[in-house]
Amino acid sequence: MLAVRRLTRYTFLKRTHPVISARRAYRYFPLSFTCSRRPPLQIQLRSKMTAHINHKQHNGDQDDHPFRRTDSAVSIMHLKREPFKITVIGSGNWGTTIAKVIAENTALHSHIFNPEVRMWVFDEKIGDENLTDIINTRHQNVKYLPKIDLPHNLVADPDLLHSIKGADILVFNIPHQFLPNIVKQLQGHVAPHVRAISCLKGFELGSKGVQLLSSYVTDELGVQCGALSGANLAPEVAKEHWSETTVAYQLPKDYQGEGKDVDHKILKLLFHRPYFHVNVIDDVAGISIAGALKNVVALACGFVEGMGWGNNASAAIQRLGLGEIIKFGRMFFPESKVETYYQESAGVADLITTCSGGRNVKVATYMAKTGKSALEAEKELLNGQSAQGIITCKEVHEWLQTCELTQEYPLFEAVYQIVYNNVRMEDLPEMIEELDIEDE
Numbered sequence: 001m002l003a004v005r006r007l008t009r010y011t012f013l014k015r016t017h018p019v020i021s022a023r024r025a026y027r028y029f030p031l032s033f034t035c036s037r038r039p040p041l042q043i044q045l046r047s048k049m050t051a052h053i054n055h056k057q058h059n060g061d062q063d064d065h066p067f068r069r070t071d072s073a074v075s076i077m078h079l080k081r082e083p084f085k086i087t088v089i090g091s092g093n094w095g096t097t098i099a100k101v102i103a104e105n106t107a108l109h110s111h112i113f114n115p116e117v118r119m120w121v122f123d124e125k126i127g128d129e130n131l132t133d134i135i136n137t138r139h140q141n142v143k144y145l146p147k148i149d150l151p152h153n154l155v156a157d158p159d160l161l162h163s164i165k166g167a168d169i170l171v172f173n174i175p176h177q178f179l180p181n182i183v184k185q186l187q188g189h190v191a192p193h194v195r196a197i198s199c200l201k202g203f204e205l206g207s208k209g210v211q212l213l214s215s216y217v218t219d220e221l222g223v224q225c226g227a228l229s230g231a232n233l234a235p236e237v238a239k240e241h242w243s244e245t246t247v248a249y250q251l252p253k254d255y256q257g258e259g260k261d262v263d264h265k266i267l268k269l270l271f272h273r274p275y276f277h278v279n280v281i282d283d284v285a286g287i288s289i290a291g292a293l294k295n296v297v298a299l300a301c302g303f304v305e306g307m308g309w310g311n312n313a314s315a316a317i318q319r320l321g322l323g324e325i326i327k328f329g330r331m332f333f334p335e336s337k338v339e340t341y342y343q344e345s346a347g348v349a350d351l352i353t354t355c356s357g358g359r360n361v362k363v364a365t366y367m368a369k370t371g372k373s374a375l376e377a378e379k380e381l382l383n384g385q386s387a388q389g390i391i392t393c394k395e396v397h398e399w400l401q402t403c404e405l406t407q408e409y410p411l412f413e414a415v416y417q418i419v420y421n422n423v424r425m426e427d428l429p430e431m432i433e434e435l436d437i438e439d440e
């Protein structure tokens with residue numbers, strides 16, 4: 001039955017979008033859109049399109065996206081509780097961008113979400129003004145996301161505990177080295193019904209070994225935590241250039257039911273925008289591992305770029321890197337799914353975008369060109385932002401060393417040795433060479 005419905009949707013969309021694939025046709029509409037008690041799908045779609053065109057003509061709307069998945073989903077969503085209140089913890093380059101995305105959606109879906117979104121700011125002075133005050137009066141984060149207008153329903157708050165008061169969904173979005181300190185301050189202040197999403201990329205290495213950041217949040221705060229990760233360079237998303245992302249979330253044991261609790265539909269409504277297409281899946285481990293480790297691969301691509309070795313060499317690094325990412329996932333997080341790495345935005349697409357234009361690649365290129373250390377390069381280039389690969393390659397090395405497995409991951413190990421032990425970048429090809437010859 002399901003297959004028939006999908007086919008119908010596909011057939012219809014084929015007429016309006018001749019080049020659409022079956023998978024994309026299915027993803028254009030949430031499954032719940034095709035309830036059997038509703039009018040036939042084609043009539044629903046036609047009337048929706050007519051309404052949309054009328055709305056555009058009436059409002060002079062410049063936006064020319066004919067299909068809005070979130071609008072379709074929201075029209076059938078009845079909440080059986082108070083609207084969800086959201087707090088974003090973090091206000092850096094990605095933190096502010098995601099807060100903007102969320103605030104746009106909470107304003108649009110005010111029967112599902114409380115329109116006001118709080119954004120915790122690690123406050124600092126910009127001249128003689130507080131960054132928080134600048135965000136709340138000029139509605140721009142002039143330091144971490146300059147020249148981007150922020151919605152007025154996004155409220156910056158320098159007080160961490162005040163910012164989370166009454167929140168139902170916490171969206172963590174800070175450089176991951178700061179997470180333990182934040183979580184420590186939150187302990188005892190987060191109710192068990194609260195749900196969380198981690199947008200961080202990295203691992204936590206502690207007494208439990210290598211841990212996903214979502215699992216760390218769950219363990220330390222006692223709340224269910226999913227993840228958001230994808231091919232998402234923040235400046236492009238902030239300018240509303242089209243991209244995709246992946247959200248992963250598993251329903252907790254105390255899930256309260258549809259319309260009462262956070263689930264895939266709610267998360268889609270929260271994050272999906274016409275310029276930011278969201279696919280929601282279960283594989284939290286897969287998207288988190290891919291997101292963390294691609295930053296290490298990006299450093300290697302930066303070395304290649306800085307050394308002037310060209311695109312072939314960069315592609316070789318990405319090929320090897322993808323292999324090590326998948327191997328790491330299968331070895332230490334067997335619950336992760338291999339297909340996530342190549343089917344989801346959080347997988348190979350994020351690897352490609354980060355290795356093309358991310359901050360990690362910029363820092364490593366600068367290291368190669370100037371001979372400066374990773375931390376010097378980060379400080380000089382990023383104006384307070386973080387290249388997460390620098391810390392992640394150390395976490396990965398320490399974990400692999402504990403497991404006596406460093407030789408199984410030659411690329412990750414080479415990056416660590418170059419960044420922390422002054423090993424020459426020129427030696428990279430030799431360090432990652434796959435030798436088939438056995439010694440006599």
Ligand SMILES: NC(=O)c1ccc[n+]([C@@H]2O[C@H](COP(=O)([O-])OP(=O)(O)OC[C@H]3O[C@@H](n4cnc5c(N)ncnc54)[C@H](O)[C@@H]3O)[C@@H](O)[C@H]2O)c1
Pocket residue numbers: 090091092093094095096121122123144173174175176178199200201202232233234235384385386387388
């Ligand atoms: N920027 C991107 O394009 C992007 C895209 C996807 C994912 N991510 C991931 O999102 C996470 C957050 O990245 P970002 O770009 O928002 O951060 P960022 O690199 O812009 O870091 C700056 C932020 O860190 C804060 N900060 C500095 N010192 C702090 C401290 N001691 N405690 C708490 N906060 C402190 C600053 O106030 C600022 O808000 C990272 O894990 C990153 O990998 C980033």
Ligand SMILES: O=P(O)(O)OC[C@H](O)CO
Pocket residue numbers: 201230231232233234295298350353354357358359360361386387388
């Ligand atoms: O700029 P980077 O290297 O931190 O990468 C940013 C994002 O993770 C890309 O999805």
